[in-house]
Every structure is written in structure tokens, then in C-alpha cells.
Amino acid sequence: QQPVQSPQAVILREGEDAVINCSSSKALYSVHWYRQKHGEAPVFLMILLKGGEQKGHEKISASFNEKKQQSSLYLTASQLSYSGTYFCGTTIRGSQGNLIFGKGTKLSVKP
Amino acid sequence: ETGVTQSPTHLIKTRGQQVTLRCSSQSGHNTVSWYQQALGQGPQFIFQYYREEENGRGNFPPRFSGLQFPNYSSELNVNALELDDSALYLCASSLVDRAYGYTFGSGTRLTVV
Numbered sequence: 015q016q017p018v019q020s021p022q023a024v025i026l027r028e029g030e031d032a033v034i035n036c037s038s039s040k041a042l043y044s045v046h047w048y049r050q051k052h053g054e055a056p057v058f059l060m061i062l063l064k065g066g067e068q069k070g071h072e073k074i075s076a077s078f079n080e081k082k083q084q085s086s087l088y089l090t091a092s093q094l095s096y097s098g099t100y101f102c103g104t105t106i107r108g109s110q111g112n113l114i115f116g117k118g119t120k121l122s123v124k125p
Numbered sequence: 126e127t128g129v130t131q132s133p134t135h136l137i138k139t140r141g142q143q144v145t146l147r148c149s150s151q152s153g154h155n156t157v158s159w160y161q162q163a164l165g166q167g168p169q170f171i172f173q174y175y176r177e178e179e180n181g182r183g184n185f186p187p188r189f190s191g192l193q194f195p196n197y198s199s200e201l202n203v204n205a206l207e208l209d210d211s212a213l214y215l216c217a218s219s220l221v222d223r224a225y226g227y228t229f230g231s232g233t234r235l236t237v238v
Contacts, residue, residue: 055216111156114170
């Protein structure tokens with residue numbers, strides 16, 4: 015039931031773009047994205063509910079392909095502040111309240 | 126708007142002891158979820174409480190139990206502590222049946238020796 019994230023880690027130069035993927039074997043109700051910096055709590059970025067839905071948050075956006083049970087997080091023109099570990103969390107139909115997280119993708123943005 | 130607060134921030138316990146962790150929800154939120162996060166891993170879902178009842182549970186043994194109070198605050202109790210229980214325990218509040226994200230507390234770092 016745990017979603018699978020890829021890649022596990024990525025290193026970027028400031029200004030470069032990145033894509034983080036999240037997939038599930040279960041029919042998804044929603045996909046959440048969070049960022050956690052070292053020693054801090056995870057911070058909510060966005061939630062996607064509908065198939066094909068896309069959302070944006072500054073230069074961070076995400077898509078949700080309901081048919082494929084996949085979501086992608088897009089980080090454009092990365093900034094140093096984007097560094098951290100990104101987690102997708104998924105809820106499945108029938109247990110919408112139980113948010114299950116992937117293992118995370120560690121993103122490092124270098125000057 | 127207050128966030129989620131957890132106490133204590135750090136705790137050291139001996140194997141076999143019992144521990145209680147506390148969480149105050151963000152104002153307006155009616156659901157509390159607890160997660161265990163080992164170093165370098167994603168948060169693992171323990172359980173969720175809504176209207177003072179367990180609303181879902183992850184793959185954790187019965188010695189992990191919880192409570193939610195009428196003011197939506199919550200406790201996580203762990204009995205018969207094991208060394209593998211050492212982790213960061215995160216509490217998150219949210220609104221049930223709504224498309225809202227979770228607000229996490231800063232966590233309680235539990236060390237079992």
C-alpha cells in the first residue's frame with residue numbers, strides 16, 4: 015500500500031529543474047506532497063484529488079494521473095530553499111483518512 | 126491560528142517501560158494522526174483518531190494505543206518499549222472528509238535504551 019517514489023535522491027544546481035514521481039498499486043483517492051527539512055516537521059505543499067488535476071505553488075507544481083495511479087511533482091528554476099526531502103502521501107478509496115507516505119526523495123540544491 | 130504542538134520534545138526511556146506522548150491539534154482541526162519516523166525514512170502511519178475513536182490503523186502492534194479528547198487533543202501510549210521503538214513520533218491534525226493537507230507538529234524524539 016505504500017507508494018513508491020523515484021528517484022531516491024537528486025542533486026541540482028540552483029536554477030535547474032527536477033521531477034519527482036510517486037506511484038501506487040492501489041486506486042487512489044488523493045495524493046499529498048510534503049517537504050521536510052532536516053530536523054523539522056514535514057510541511058504541506060499541495061493536495062491533488064482528481065485525475066488529470068494539476069496544481070501550482072510558486073515554482074512548484076504537481077499532476078495526478080488517476081488512471082495510472084501516478085503523481086509527479088515538478089520543481090522549476092530550483093532555489094537553495096528547495097533543498098529537503100520530499101514525500102508523497104496517498105489515500106486510497108475506502109480509507110480516505112489514512113495518509114500513507116512513500117520513502118521520500120532527497121533533493122539537494124547547490125549554488 | 127495555532128499550529129500543532131507536541132510534548133515532550135525529547136524523551137529517554139528504558140526497554141520495557143511505558144511512555145505517553147501528547148499532541149494538541151491545530152485550531153479548527155478535528156482529526157489527529159500519529160506517525161513514527163525512523164532516521165532517513167518516511168513517516169509510518171500508526172493510527173488516526175476522529176470523534177474520539179480510532180479511524181484507521183497501520184501495521185503496528187496493540188501495545189501502541191491512543192486517545193483523542195473532546196478538545197481534539199490526543200495521546201499516544203506505547204507499552205513494553207523495545208529498542209526498535211526509538212524514533213521521531215509525529216502528530217498531524219487535519220479535517221476529516223475534506224481535501225485539506227495535514228499540519229504536523231515538530232515531533233517527540235524517543236530514545237529507548
